[in-house]
């Protein structure tokens with residue numbers, strides 16, 4: 139085994155087109171000590187990804203310099219952070235006169251975290267620990283861990299194995315880091331407990347969320363109480379065929395209260411000689427009341 143393959147094997151890198159430069163230096167970056175490993179990536183491409191031209195004569199596609207200094211975070215070496223500086227070969231296709239960059243299985247295009255580290259994040263997320271702990275151990279940002287968790291959760295994780303037989307849908311103003319401005323909340327009408335919260339109330343997201351439950355499971359739902367929002371009514375009818383849909387008492391009372399209050403204030407101000415001036419003020423009051431009730 140050559141020295142290059144020996145080091146690649148040690149670093150768990152399968153791409154044999156990566157060649158390691160002999161010097162490994164140490165550098166302090168943002169108060170952290172890094173081992174800097176410099177490598178270059180080159181090979182003889184089979185074809186041009188731009189036009190599909192086959193590289194038969196070794197002269198159809200020629201080497202055309204390097205894209206230098208691509209920084210890639212790789213797994214720790216002996217408990218020391220490691221950074222790979224990769225110089226990627228650029229090629230020129232004589233047929234279409236376009237250039238392209240060498241690809242590697244070590245990392246996906248336009249990413250700076252190696253696939254091995256991405257996999258390591260997934261494995262770490264299976265254990266009970268904070269995102270900050272994982273972030274510090276693997277030297278990636280907390281937001282990166284958070285995005286990864288959201289990505290996995292959106293495809294696979296269900297908070298509960300089954301849906302409540304009777305549930306209530308509503309929304310509330312979400313925090314800034316969520317997907318939509320309003321978050322979606324589901325409560326179990328039988329127990330009065332919170333069932334789940336989704337960070338968006340958009341139909342497309344809710345459709346995706348409820349479809350993670352099988353059709354048989356959705357058919358077991360007998361009752362859904364919602365507000366007057368037409369999107370919920372449409373979704374409930376579409377996905378829960380056996381469920382009876384009703385408008386919950388809270389929203390009916392709120393609507394009646396708002397209508398009564400609006401009429402009361404209107405009459406009150408209409409009798410005032412300065413009605414037109416006070417009109418805007420009255421509109422503001424109604425708006426605030428509506429916001430509060432939502």
Ligand SMILES: [Zn+2]
Nearest residue numbers: 186189231234
């Ligand atoms: Zn080409």
